[in-house]
Amino acid sequence: MAFLAGNENDPPIKTGFPVVDAATGMQAALAILAGLRERDRSGCAIQLDVSMTGAAMQLMYSFACEALTNGTSPARVGNQGYSGSPTADFFATSDGWISLGANTPRQLLRLLDVLELSHLATDPAYFAEPLNAESPVAFVRSRDPAALKTALAQRLRTLRADELEERLATCGVPAAKVRKLGEFAEQALRHGRLSTVALQGGDAEVVSPGLGFGARRHPGQSG
Secondary structure, rough: OOOOOOOOOOOOOOOOOHHHHHHHHOOOHHHHHHHHHHHHHHHHOOOOOOOHHHHHHHHOOOHHHHHHOOOOOOEEOOEOOOOOOOEEEEEOOOOOOEEOOOHHHHHHHHHHHHHHOOHHHOOOOOOOOOOOOOOOOOOOOOOOOHHHHHHHHHHHHOOHHHHHHHHHHHHOOOEEOOOOOHHHHHHHHHOOOOOOOOEEEEOOOEEEEOOOOOOOOOOOOOO
């Protein structure tokens, strides 16, 4: 993972949090559930062996498949998405940063419309053929991705990230204002997107994000 981030010839780059530790815990929870179901089905005791290596490879699944099949390693692409789309990147705005993922022709057309840059969709300097919303779903490719990204960046610098996030969400364009963790946690609570659990031990209390999912029974269902 450290050699997937950054650019070629950069030193290894940490992910910023213990991602494999967390992923291994989630894999262990899935393994326990699978083991319980198999015990109920077969009546046999089940011994589980949860691998941190396996969890790491699951997180890098598509790249792991290529490495295991062909022995290849993906090239490092810097601070952008591996899709190769010119908009799979972070862009500076007037009040911070926004992350965009307008990877398909339809998504990019909608993004250009919001940015009032629709004319770029038919500009032969950027696209061999004009963008078409009815084209098969595929990653957008540009004749000059650097120039297209520069044109988008110039426009995005004049706009607010929070307003863009809302406008793009309403038209189906993947986008999110880049927030620090404290701001992200506060907004998740305020908008009811996170259920927390208070953990207590002695005189200490810690607020935890809990399991990350909810469940409820529906009438007529037992269990």
